[in-house]
Amino acid sequence: MIVATTDRLILRxxxxxxxxxxxxxxxxxxxxxxxxxxxxxxxSDAERVLQDVIYADYQxxxxxxxxxxxxxxxxxxxxxGPKYLPEFGRVELGYRYFPxxxxxxxxxxxxxxxxxxxxxxxxxxxxxxxxxxxxRASVALANKLGMQILSRGKFLGHEVDLFHxxx
Numbered sequence: 001m002i003v004a005t006t007d008r009l010i011l012r013x014x015x016x017x018x019x020x021x022x023x024x025x026x027x028x029x030x031x032x033x034x035x036x037x038x039x040x041x042x043x044s045d046a047e048r049v050l051q052d053v054i055y056a057d058y059q060x061x062x063x064x065x066x067x068x069x070x071x072x073x074x075x076x077x078x079x080x081g082p083k084y085l086p087e088f089g090r091v092e093l094g095y096r097y098f099p100x101x102x103x104x105x106x107x108x109x110x111x112x113x114x115x116x117x118x119x120x121x122x123x124x125x126x127x128x129x130x131x132x133x134x135x136r137a138s139v140a141l142a143n144k145l146g147m148q149i150l151s152r153g154k155f156l157g158h159e160v161d162l163f164h165x166x167x
Contacts, residue, residue, distance in 0.1 A: 003066050003081070003121075004113040009106070010069040011080060011113055014054050018067050021076035022046040030099055034135035036158040057083060063121045065094060068110050070101070077101050080110035082122050085130075087155065088162070091118060093127045095141075107141045115145065119167050127167060130160040139163075 004011040014022065023046035025031055027039045040046055057064030066081035078097030085092050093115060095107055118127050129147055131138045139161075147163040154160065 004117060005071075006109050006113050008071055009110055009113070010071060011066045011110060012069060013058065014050060014065065014067045014079075016050070018076050019043060019046045019050060021067070022050060022079075025078060025096055025098060028099070031096060034132040034138065035096070036132065036156040036160075061122070066114065068095075068097070068106070070106075077106065078110075080107070080114050082114070082118055082127070084122075085128075085155075088128065088130075088153075090126060090128045090164075091122050091124045093118070093129050093145075095138075102137070107137075108144055111141065111145055115165070115167065125167050127165055129163040130155050131163060132158060132160055 001013045002010055003013065023040055023043050026046060029039065032039055054064050061084050063082045065079045065083055067076045068078045068080050069075065070077045078095065078101065080095040082091045083094055093111060095111060097106055115127060118124050129142050131142060142163040145165060147165040150162045150164045152159060152161050
């Protein structure tokens with residue numbers, strides 16, 4: 001299901017056909033430098049996350065992370081979108097992209113399309129972003145989106161800065 005489109009991107013629900021892309025974006029140490037999770041070791045890790053996390057979120061909340069497809073190649077180049085975090089009682093805007101798409105404005109383009117849908121699809125009037133200290137690119141994106149730092153906390157055993165924006 002397509003959620004939003006931009007000039008270069010399609011934001012859509014993940015499907016079973018996206019397992020390989022999900023695996024690759026969760027195993028590359030360069031991509032995971034500021035992600036508080038262990039890298040995937042095998043394709044079944046991606047299959048499990050697709051079923052037990054992404055599809056489960058779609059089912060339980062009616063929303064979840066969205067695949068970001070590059071129109072020019074029809075390839076999934078990352079994800080962007082909402083995830084309810086019970087630890088915070090809030091909905092996070094999360095995003096992750098393959099390195100060859102960094103610095104091209106993809107993150108801003110996708111997030112700018114995703115954020116307005118949080119109210120409509122998620123029924124929330126605030127979005128947060130959890131950013132590990134030192135992740136200057138994510139801080140820059142959060143600031144460009146109008147997000148402001150709210151506090152510092154812990155998530156999955158790591159210090160994170162909690163950014164937020166009222167929608």
